[in-house]
Amino acid sequence: xxxxxxxxxxFTAVIISLSAHSGRVFEAAEGYNAPMISLSRGDSxxxxxxxxxxxxxxxxxxxxxxxxxxxxxxxxxxxxxxxxLSLISVxxxxxxxxxxxxxxxxxxxxxxxxxxxxxxxxQITDDxxxxxxxxxxxxxxxxRVVAINPSRAQIERLLAS
Numbered sequence: 001x002x003x004x005x006x007x008x009x010x011f012t013a014v015i016i017s018l019s020a021h022s023g024r025v026f027e028a029a030e031g032y033n034a035p036m037i038s039l040s041r042g043d044s045x046x047x048x049x050x051x052x053x054x055x056x057x058x059x060x061x062x063x064x065x066x067x068x069x070x071x072x073x074x075x076x077x078x079x080x081x082x083x084x085l086s087l088i089s090v091x092x093x094x095x096x097x098x099x100x101x102x103x104x105x106x107x108x109x110x111x112x113x114x115x116x117x118x119x120x121x122x123q124i125t126d127d128x129x130x131x132x133x134x135x136x137x138x139x140x141x142x143x144r145v146v147a148i149n150p151s152r153a154q155i156e157r158l159l160a161s
Contacts, residue, residue, distance in 0.1 A: 028128040030148060034059065034139045035127040039090065039114045047114070049143060052086050056159055057139040058150075060089045061130055064102045069134040076136065077108045079152055085159065087112040092121045092130075 028035055037059070038048035049057065060076050062069035073089055080087035089112050091099045099115040102108075116124060128135060138147040138155060147154055 028130075028135075028137060028145065028148075030145050032145055033143045034137060034145050037088075037090075037124065037127070039088070039116065041114070045111075047088060049088075049139065052088075053143060054141045055086045056084070056141060057086045057088060058136060058155065059139060060087065060136040061124070061128065061134055062089060062091055063134060064091070064093050064098055066134055070102070070106070072136065074106050074108065075152070077106075077112060079155070080112060081109060083155075083159065085155065089113050090124065091115045092125065093117070 027033075034049055036049055038046065038050075040046035049059070058076055058080060060073055062073040064070055076087055076089065079085070087109075089108075091102075091113065093099050093115070094117055096115045096117060099113075103110065103113050124130070128137070136149050137145050138150045138158060140146045140158075146158055150158070
């Protein structure tokens with residue numbers, strides 16, 4: 001009986017070890033493949049991380065209710081317009097109307113700004129382990145997270161390498 005239990009334990013450990021090192025593991029942490037995200041608007045414009053493979057992507061989550069995230073969003077928006085970085089900036093506010101007003105007021109680039117609410121926002125918050133719905137992830141051309149909440153200097157250094 002002890003031999004059988006030992007074999008089961010070893011087999012379980014091998015399976016867990018192999019699955020933990022799989023290239024298909026998705027987690028919102030440095031070194032892991034970023035969880036997939038697809039966004040669309042009513043005007044049939046859409047974007048997904050899969051579409052942007054081969055490019056550096058800054059995936060930014062923000063809320064108008066959190067001033068720091070709104071300020072960071074504006075800075076990322078300005079920086080992305082002058083760099084070879086693709087920006088996907090996702091607003092997780094309950095109100096799409098408030099989101100549209102802030103995009104206009106802050107003079108943000110419409111093509112990089114997305115609003116997600118309800119169940120989809122909750123799913124993204126879970127997938128990316130977001131605290132209060134906020135956070136930024138720099139994703140390399142292979143789809144791996146290379147930095148979380150990166151500074152401009154960190155982004156430039158990673159883009160140069």
